[in-house]
Amino acid sequence: MNSSEALVVKDLTVEYALKSRTGRIQSRARAVDNVSFSIATGETLALVGESGSGKSSIANAIMRLVEPSVGSITVAGREVTSLSGRDLRESRRDYQMIFQDPFESIDPRRTVLDTVMESLIVSGIGETDAHRRERALAALESVGLTPAPKVGERFAHQLSGGQRQRVxxxxxxxxxxxxxxxxxxxxxxxxxxxxxxxxxxxxxxSDLDVACLFITHDLSLAWMYADRIAVLYLGRIVEEGAPADIIGNPKHPYTQALVSVIPIPERVNKTERTILTGEIPDSSHIPQGCRFHTRCPLYRALGEPASCRDSDPSLSGRAIHRVACHHSTEE
Ligand code: SF4
Known part of the structure; x- marks a missing residue:
């Protein structure tokens, strides 16, 4: 592993058992299927996909909120998938999660200052309350909640959604x-x-060299705020590259469809919008062959080639811009 890599995810697979009312396993849904990627120190990687693409399952596996079925996850040089008990708790200082709902992620009975100090207490950081208070106030200032001592006295219900997310x-x-x-x-x-x-x-x-895995369904936000974008479809990364390549020169038909409908000047095919038909399939019924072939406009345009039904393509191409499609150069 490169020492500048903050996160390395290798061959990650996450499966969920689907049970009947009596508790018998009826089938398995493969939410994440053999996914590998890494994020360098200080880099932001956006994982983009629609609902059901597996992006939250990847986040939950990294945070050990779900157990990976296969694969390894390494944070700052430490393989965390095999940790348990005290080692796991200690390793958690290195990777923290920001949740979608700022209204649920903060305990309404605690003040803002107590909420931030609680992070330190749980992680066993700080020798005294005064030391922890000093660190917590500095953290509140760093996220723009000033004057920190005054904001620190408030409770969640006295804050806006944006302020809660800053807490x-x-x-x-x-x-x-x-x-x-x-x-x-x-x-x-x-x-x-x-x-x-x-x-x-x-x-x-960028100030503190913290890497970020930014999970979003919104490709335009990924384009504006990420250093690199990985597009996820039905549990697999289908294209990965710099934002300028993904938006300006998308190669996978799925990415092309996503790009065609976002309102930014850099997108290609400005007049043509590709509206995909059908819903993303269920992860317990992944199509054979290329998993995108049931919705792929290029597959239909090429006369439904057998290669698309026979095998699921893996990512290939230049290291800085990779795509998983047998025919991405044949448009
Ligand atoms: S491999 Fe075939 S079905 Fe899959 S994205 Fe490429 S053209 Fe479409």
Whole structure:
């Protein structure tokens, strides 16, 4: 592993057992299927996909909220999939999660200052309350909640959604993590507040060298705030590259469809919009061959070639821009 990599995910598979009412396993849903990627120190990788693509399962596996079926996850050089008990608790300082709903992620009975100090107490950091208080106030200032002593006295119900998300970010950042896993961190916020939160995360990442896995269904946010984008479809990464490549020169038909409908000047095919037909299939019924072939416009345009039904393509291409499609150069 490269020492500058904050996160390395290798061959990750996450399966869920689907049970009958009597508790018998009837089938298995493969939410994440053999996914590998890495994030460098201080880098933000956006994992983009629609609902059901497996992006939250990847986040939950990294946080050990679900157990991976196969694969390994390494954070700041430490393989965390095999840790348990005290070692696992200690390792958690290095990777912190920002949840989608700032209204649920903060205990309404605690003050803001107590919420941030609680992170330190749980992780066994700080010799005295005074020391922890000092660190917590500094964390509140770093996320723009000023004057920190005054904001620190408030309770969650006295804060806006954006302020609550800043408290959640402060409670994560006070531990000086190496990696933030942000699962749709602005999707429940008012549109006017989203840019402020994402700019804050971007600034903290570059100032403090914290890597970020930014999970979103919104490709335009990924384009604006990430250093790299990985597009996920039905549990697999189908395209990965720099935002300029993904938006300006998308190669996978799925990415092309996503790009064709976002309202930004850089997108290609400005007049043509590709509206995909059908829903993303259920992860307990992944199509044979290329998993996208049931919705793929290129597959139909090429006369439904057998190669698309025979094998699921893996990512290939230049290391900086990779695509999983047998025919991506044949448009
Ligand atoms: S391999 Fe075939 S079905 Fe899959 S994305 Fe490429 S053209 Fe479409």
């Amino acid at each position: 959640a970010i402060a409670a994560a950042m006070v531990l000086q993590p190496k990696l933030l896993v942000a699962d749709e961190p602005v999707s429940m916020l008012d549109v006017s507040l989203r840019a402020g939160i994402l700019r804050l995360m971007q600034k903290l990442g």
